[in-house]
Amino acid sequence: MLKFSLVGLLAAISGIFAQSPTWAQCGGDGWTGPTTCVDGFTCTFNNQWYSQCRPTPTSVCTTAPSSVPEPPTAKYDGLATLAKKAKKKYFGTAIDNPNLRDCAYTAKLNDTKEFNQITPGNSLKWDATEASRGTFTFLESDIAVALGVQNKQHIRGHTCVWHNQLPNWVTAGNFDNITLNSIVANHCSTVVGRYKAQIQLGHSERYKLCLYVIPPPTYPDSTELFNEDGTWRNSVFYNTTGESFVATALRAAHAADPKTKLYINDYNIEGTGPKSTAMFNLVKSLKAQRIPIHGVGLQAHLIVGQIPSTIQANIEQFAGLGVDISITELDIRMTLPVTDALLAQQKIDYQTVVSACNAVPRCIGVTIWDYTDKYSWVPSTFSGQGAALPWDENLVKKPAYDGIVTGFARPQGARP
Numbered sequence: 001m002l003k004f005s006l007v008g009l010l011a012a013i014s015g016i017f018a019q020s021p022t023w024a025q026c027g028g029d030g031w032t033g034p035t036t037c038v039d040g041f042t043c044t045f046n047n048q049w050y051s052q053c054r055p056t057p058t059s060v061c062t063t064a065p066s067s068v069p070e071p072p073t074a075k076y077d078g079l080a081t082l083a084k085k086a087k088k089k090y091f092g093t094a095i096d097n098p099n100l101r102d103c104a105y106t107a108k109l110n111d112t113k114e115f116n117q118i119t120p121g122n123s124l125k126w127d128a129t130e131a132s133r134g135t136f137t138f139l140e141s142d143i144a145v146a147l148g149v150q151n152k153q154h155i156r157g158h159t160c161v162w163h164n165q166l167p168n169w170v171t172a173g174n175f176d177n178i179t180l181n182s183i184v185a186n187h188c189s190t191v192v193g194r195y196k197a198q199i200q201l202g203h204s205e206r207y208k209l210c211l212y213v214i215p216p217p218t219y220p221d222s223t224e225l226f227n228e229d230g231t232w233r234n235s236v237f238y239n240t241t242g243e244s245f246v247a248t249a250l251r252a253a254h255a256a257d258p259k260t261k262l263y264i265n266d267y268n269i270e271g272t273g274p275k276s277t278a279m280f281n282l283v284k285s286l287k288a289q290r291i292p293i294h295g296v297g298l299q300a301h302l303i304v305g306q307i308p309s310t311i312q313a314n315i316e317q318f319a320g321l322g323v324d325i326s327i328t329e330l331d332i333r334m335t336l337p338v339t340d341a342l343l344a345q346q347k348i349d350y351q352t353v354v355s356a357c358n359a360v361p362r363c364i365g366v367t368i369w370d371y372t373d374k375y376s377w378v379p380s381t382f383s384g385q386g387a388a389l390p391w392d393e394n395l396v397k398k399p400a401y402d403g404i405v406t407g408f409a410r411p412q413g414a415r416p
């Protein structure tokens, strides 16, 4: 009897405490298995029939760090303050959820004198939001957007169509034109529609979610629509639908949230040239067809000492189409090791880019691709290169910071 009840008890305990492994089912109609997940994973509702163990969303540090590298008593205006003085809407930074656990990082990110805009770097991409067809997850992006809303920072979305970071079901699905267009429409309308409420709640421009659509490429570590010579790149979208997925994405996004500004974003279109011309012609043609398009994003992943001399002229050309321009992913990398001479050149280069934006009223703001070298994507992507951002790995300002300050104070072409 005793033995029997012990066994029963143990069975009951193991029934209660057994945990589903990572990514396994943990709930749904008719599910009788364990309903909790192993450490680091949370049972997440997918649909009526299926809940799954997915990584627990990153928590945001809420504790002020005990030591801040640059005490708030130091007198500074902050880059966002300077951007607004220059009549821009914002100066901002990309963020990635895992880094929000870093208290010193998050405290500085929260400083709206420096940053009045954020872009979720990965959490809104297709692989993060629709890993299986028709099943959407916004665990991480909800946290990023909520942080920006609480801080009263502008939020830019990122991105509803891109050739990269796509789940296999999209790239290998062998869909026909009509089906893939409908998949794009459903994805863009769901992702963009998700944060419509934030805008209404905000009752203010500052909560407006900007989304940008990044079309195809072939080359996996780049992004985008065009080859360097201005011809269209191959991607699953371009191969299957021709150019039509661009209009599909923009129309679906606009229908889901008519107040959101829609951008097309690319790299190596910072200066004039065949690729910038291809973008110019695309935007012109979209506008002629009354397809909603509100802006062009110049990514600006640049190299120290190699800033195109035609940035301002190029921005002016886009402005002539009646769209806004944003610098969306600015970083300026160098070949390591860091030297004083490279830092001095980097300062000049940041100033050049920011002052070009400053000089054109329709250039509305500048976003850096994270603010500290500690969390830059550069070293893992470009071997032997790095130190691309205005704050070093210890969150201390580099000369590049002063270059940005000067860029907002003095438009390009103005007298020193």
Ligand SMILES: *[C@@H]1O[C@H](CO)[C@@H](O)[C@H](O)[C@H]1NC(C)=O
Pocket (backbone or CB within 6 Å): 060, 061, 062, 063, 064, 065, 103, 104, 106, 107, 110, 147, 150, 151
């Ligand atoms: C950052 O801002 C968020 C939202 O305003 C707040 O909840 C959090 O405590 C802040 N964290 C730090 C480290 O300042």
Ligand SMILES: *[C@@H]1O[C@H](CO)[C@@H](O)[C@H](O)[C@H]1NC(C)=O
Pocket (backbone or CB within 6 Å): 234, 235, 236, 239
């Ligand atoms: C697109 O089509 C071209 C030509 O058929 C092919 O070489 C390329 O691999 C395709 N790309 C993708 C991403 O499907």
Ligand SMILES: *[C@@H]1O[C@H](CO)[C@@H](O)[C@H](O)[C@H]1NC(C)=O
Pocket (backbone or CB within 6 Å): 177, 178, 181, 239, 240, 241, 242, 243, 244
């Ligand atoms: C795909 O369909 C659209 C209409 O929905 C059409 O405009 C486009 O030309 C088609 N693309 C291809 C490659 O057939």
